[in-house]
Amino acid sequence: MSHIQDIPITVLDRQGSQAQTGNVLPILNEIRYALALLVAKGTSTTIDLSAIPFAPGDREELERILGQGEVSALIDALGETRIRETDYRGVWLVSHHSPQGDNLATQIEVTRTPSLVSTPEQDIPDAVDALDDYLNSQLTQESA
Amino acid sequence: MTADAILFFARGTGFDWALAIFVFGMLLRLFEVLSLGSKPDLSEGRGSGVQGGLKTIVTRTLPRPAIFAREPVRIINGYVFHIGFLAVLFLYEPHIELFEAKMGLSWPGLPTGIINALGVLTIFSLLLALTLRLSSPVLKFLSTGSDYLAWLVTLLPVLTGYLAYNHMLLPYTAMLAVHILSVELFMVVAPFTKLTHMFSFMLARWYQGYRAGHRGVES
Amino acid sequence: MNNDKTLGEHLRERGISRRGFMQFCAATASLMALPPSMVPAVAAALEKARRPSVIWRSFQECTGCTESLTRSHAPTVESLIFDHISLDYHHTLQAASGEAAEEARRIAMEENHGKYLLVVDGSIPQKDGGIYSTIAGITNLDMLKEVAEGAAAIIAVGTCAAYGGLPYADPNPTGAASVSDIIQDKPILNVPGCPPIPTVITGVLAHYLTFGTLPELDHLGRPKAFYGQSIHDRCYRRPFYERGLFAETFDDEGAKKGWCLFKLGCKGPTTYNACATAKWNEGTSFPIQAGHGCIGCSEPSFWDRGGFYDALSVPTDDAGNILLGAAVAGAAAGAAVGFMNRNKKDAATRAHETVTVDDLNGD
Numbered sequence: 001m002s003h004i005q006d007i008p009i010t011v012l013d014r015q016g017s018q019a020q021t022g023n024v025l026p027i028l029n030e031i032r033y034a035l036a037l038l039v040a041k042g043t044s045t046t047i048d049l050s051a052i053p054f055a056p057g058d059r060e061e062l063e064r065i066l067g068q069g070e071v072s073a074l075i076d077a078l079g080e081t082r083i084r085e086t087d088y089r090g091v092w093l094v095s096h097h098s099p100q101g102d103n104l105a106t107q108i109e110v111t112r113t114p115s116l117v118s119t120p121e122q123d124i125p126d127a128v129d130a131l132d133d134y135l136n137s138q139l140t141q142e143s144a
Numbered sequence: 145m146t147a148d149a150i151l152f153f154a155r156g157t158g159f160d161w162a163l164a165i166f167v168f169g170m171l172l173r174l175f176e177v178l179s180l181g182s183k184p185d186l187s188e189g190r191g192s193g194v195q196g197g198l199k200t201i202v203t204r205t206l207p208r209p210a211i212f213a214r215e216p217v218r219i220i221n222g223y224v225f226h227i228g229f230l231a232v233l234f235l236y237e238p239h240i241e242l243f244e245a246k247m248g249l250s251w252p253g254l255p256t257g258i259i260n261a262l263g264v265l266t267i268f269s270l271l272l273a274l275t276l277r278l279s280s281p282v283l284k285f286l287s288t289g290s291d292y293l294a295w296l297v298t299l300l301p302v303l304t305g306y307l308a309y310n311h312m313l314l315p316y317t318a319m320l321a322v323h324i325l326s327v328e329l330f331m332v333v334a335p336f337t338k339l340t341h342m343f344s345f346m347l348a349r350w351y352q353g354y355r356a357g358h359r360g361v362e363s
Numbered sequence: 364m365n366n367d368k369t370l371g372e373h374l375r376e377r378g379i380s381r382r383g384f385m386q387f388c389a390a391t392a393s394l395m396a397l398p399p400s401m402v403p404a405v406a407a408a409l410e411k412a413r414r415p416s417v418i419w420r421s422f423q424e425c426t427g428c429t430e431s432l433t434r435s436h437a438p439t440v441e442s443l444i445f446d447h448i449s450l451d452y453h454h455t456l457q458a459a460s461g462e463a464a465e466e467a468r469r470i471a472m473e474e475n476h477g478k479y480l481l482v483v484d485g486s487i488p489q490k491d492g493g494i495y496s497t498i499a500g501i502t503n504l505d506m507l508k509e510v511a512e513g514a515a516a517i518i519a520v521g522t523c524a525a526y527g528g529l530p531y532a533d534p535n536p537t538g539a540a541s542v543s544d545i546i547q548d549k550p551i552l553n554v555p556g557c558p559p560i561p562t563v564i565t566g567v568l569a570h571y572l573t574f575g576t577l578p579e580l581d582h583l584g585r586p587k588a589f590y591g592q593s594i595h596d597r598c599y600r601r602p603f604y605e606r607g608l609f610a611e612t613f614d615d616e617g618a619k620k621g622w623c624l625f626k627l628g629c630k631g632p633t634t635y636n637a638c639a640t641a642k643w644n645e646g647t648s649f650p651i652q653a654g655h656g657c658i659g660c661s662e663p664s665f666w667d668r669g670g671f672y673d674a675l676s677v678p679t680d681d682a683g684n685i686l687l688g689a690a691v692a693g694a695a696a697g698a699a700v701g702f703m704n705r706n707k708k709d710a711a712t713r714a715h716e717t718v719t720v721d722d723l724n725g726d
Contacts (some may be wrong), residue, residue: 046399051640055599077383096390102645105393120381159678167689175697237607238676241626245677256607317633
């Protein structure tokens with residue numbers, strides 16, 4: 001079965017459509033503002049890109065400008081979430097995907113650590129219990 | 145009634161009636177004047193009436209220097225208003241689309257930013273015109289209700305058009321409906337006020353030019 | 364029917380981690396057009412959300428709305444929401460049929476009386492007793508009234524259910540009506556569109572699931588989160604409109620450069636929907652991006668609002684006959700008035716009395 005991704009796309013006037021709508025600059029300004037807030041008060045900001053009207057090529061232009069930083073993370077829990085730090089430290093690109101690979105949402109997180117990367121607090125006592133169980137089972141095995 | 149339904153009325157039945165009354169009224173006024181005719185002129189012409197008529201149609205576009213010197217502000221304001229009004233009406237792309245859809249004629253327009261600025265200029269020139277009229281004792285004395293009505297129905301389309309384009313005052317659908325209704329008001333009122341000059345000015349220039357040309361005098 | 368488990372428990376039973384749950388909440392919040400700062404609130408609410416019973420009724424419809432919903436390719440979010448809601452009855456989607464299905468529906472309605480969510484797509488014909496659309500011998504009209512009685516709220520999906528849609532268009536031969544025309548005593552939420560954007564349908568359901576209430580509605584009963592902005596206000600081609608750069612035909616230079624489609628009949632300025640931001644097919648595109656103007660499909664009576672290819676600045680009727688008639692009438696009336704004036708002038712000339720100097724001196 002063929003997918004929509006298999007249909008070839010020819011961009012006729014790359015320069016024209018991208019250069020003229022100019023929605024990339026306002027987003028970059030918003031990121032700049034969020035970074036300043038992070039420096040001043042330590043507050044993190046998330047910007048949801050789904051609600052912003054992007055012309056074809058605008059999203060790619062934004063990602064090209066932001067670039068690729070040193071850190072990439074892949075979260076494989078309920079579908080994939082790809083996180084990467086951009087060339088601008090503290091600015092992270094977070095994209096959520098369904099198990100089929102379709103993009104669900106894309107966000108820009110301005111923070112020290114993206115929220116999904118950190119381990120949820122309640123998971124840690126659970127991990128202690130799980131490890132306890134394993135170690136106890138090893139002990140009983142040895143003594144047996 | 146929802147804004148959407150009012151807009152539909154304005155674009156449909158409302159426009160039909162306004163156009164009908166406008167055409168009917170203008171032709172009525174024109175024929176009224178033309179059918180009166182004039183007494184047969186038995187004199188021998190010193191010059192050509194036809195040449196005089198044609199010449200005057202062109203030359204009367206600009207005022208006589210002596211007249212201009214007496215009231216430069218009011219005359220310049222008149223030009224500003226007319227040029228602004230006609231530019232906004234005929235050189236704004238969505239309006240050109242209207243003419244193209246209904247008459248099959250099309251012509252290039254101006255960038256919308258310029259039209260927007262001209263709209264503001266036109267509104268200010270209308271306000272100045274009213275101020276000048278009210279502050280001149282002679283003009284004020286001569287002015288009738290019909291003069292003020294003509295002023296109002298001319299202002300409303302320009303003002304509401306500006307408000308609609310810039311998404312001001314009312315939600316867009318409602319503001320657009322108000323704009324189109326104000327145009328229809330203009331169309332319905334115009335034939336019964338001095339606004340008939342939009343067609344009769346040609347007639348007047350021709351007639352007076354013809355008479356003067358026949359007598360061989362300047363007009 | 365397992366309606367006691369919360370969504371949180373439901374997910375953990377399926378082996379989904381807390382991280383997975385947070386992913387789900389982030390995507391769901393985005394779906395509901397909520398700001399990212401609300402994700403913790405969404406997570407807290409979803410954790411405790413119970414499973415509502417949902418009954419779906421399809422009436423005089425083309426099934427496009429159901430198709431739109433089931434064709435959405437983000438099954439993680441939607442399927443979880445639908446797995447979690449108890450879809451107790453859906454004409455087209457359910458496996459059971461006939462009497463068994465009707466029996467299941469009756470049981471669901473009784474057990475959840477006053478608490479189930481009713482989703483309707485399609486308009487309801489009323490002419491001739493409503494015989495133009497019946498299911499199992501029962502008219503849509505009777506069915507709607509019966510099911511609506513025990514519903515907590517009704518979601519009218521698609522322009523047909525919300526405003527009458529295509530069957531309602533002139534001359535409306537079946538007497539089609541919208542849900543809100545018939546049911547007046549229940550909260551009704553309209554999700555119009557022909558069809559509606561699938562993420563909007565699920566966003567509304569997700570909202571109900573999360574908060575247990577219907578979201579804030581506009582004057583036409585549409586959730587403001589999705590229908591609060593016009594297409595025009597979120598359109599990426601707006602800068603071209605502002606500059607006055609319009610495509611004149613569908614294949615001219617302007618069209619190829621992606622200029623504004625106002626002149627080609629785009630109804631974006633008067634249409635409220637999420638197409639310009641949420642787009643279709645998981646954010647792939649929407650009509651204007653594909654080069655066709657918006658037809659205004661989420662507005663009432665959009666089928667009867669003039670041609671799809673007539674710009675908003677163009678009158679909807681053909682003015683030819685009117686112009687001719689008015690011109691003839693005007694000329695005739697003008698000639699008549701002129702004739703009357705001439706007569707008046709002639710009469711005055713005839714009645715003119717000459718005076719001599721003696722008359723004036725009083726001799």
